[in-house]
Amino acid sequence: MNRLLRAVAPALLALAAAGCASTGGPPPGAAAPPAVSPAVAGGVDLGPSPASRMVCTGFVVQQLAGALGTDPTAPPTATWAQHLYSCTYAYAEGSMLLSVKELADGATAQAHFTGLRGSAGPVTTVNGLGEAAFTEADGSTVVLKDNTVLTVDVSHLPESFGKPPRTRPNVSVMAATTVMTCWKEHVG
Secondary structure (H helix, E strand, O other): OHHHHHHHHHHHHHHHHHHHHOOOOOOOOOOOOOOOOOOEEOOEEOOOOHHHHHHHOHHHHHHHHHHHOOOOOOOOEEEEEOOEEEEEEEEOOEEEEEEEEEOOOHHHHHHHHHHHHHHOOOEEEOOOOOOEEEEEOOOOEEEEEOOEEEEEEEEEOOOEEOOOOEEHHHHHHHHHHHHHHHHHHHOO
16 A cells, blocks of 8 residues: 555646646635634634635535545535534545644644554555655545644545545545645645
8 A cells, every 4th residue: 555655646746736726716706815824813713724624615625526526415514623624525425524633833733743643553654745644544644734734534435435436545645635735826
């Protein structure tokens, strides 16, 4: 699996970059999101950053549907609790959860990422995503980027998913690559 991820990641990055760039900018009426920042100002929770909300909006939804060859059965649903923005993509065959944990700073994010990696059991390092990334045994991918940790949980998808069919690790790396590429293009 490790060799497969190394071989597939660059192609997925190019595909996601081309797709995100082809959208021509934010959807009508939406501004490009600013950089991810802590979601608390003066002790008041300001909700998820615009960058975090991207995992559940037009750019990412459209790119994932195209790359996976299938649409969600309903628009993705989002939640925000304890600085964790989560978006569930429901499909006829299962579901995928994209979540962004917003942390106070890069050091706190690194510590959170390290803790997740340490408790994940056997993992495969994924090069070229964020500052660090790994795929878990169930195929889910976790990415460290600035003061955030992105998780693409594919544990509720079948082993083979999409049209054409892809393995769960390929689906999660592709989804994470799509988010990272869109953040890079639209956040900075």
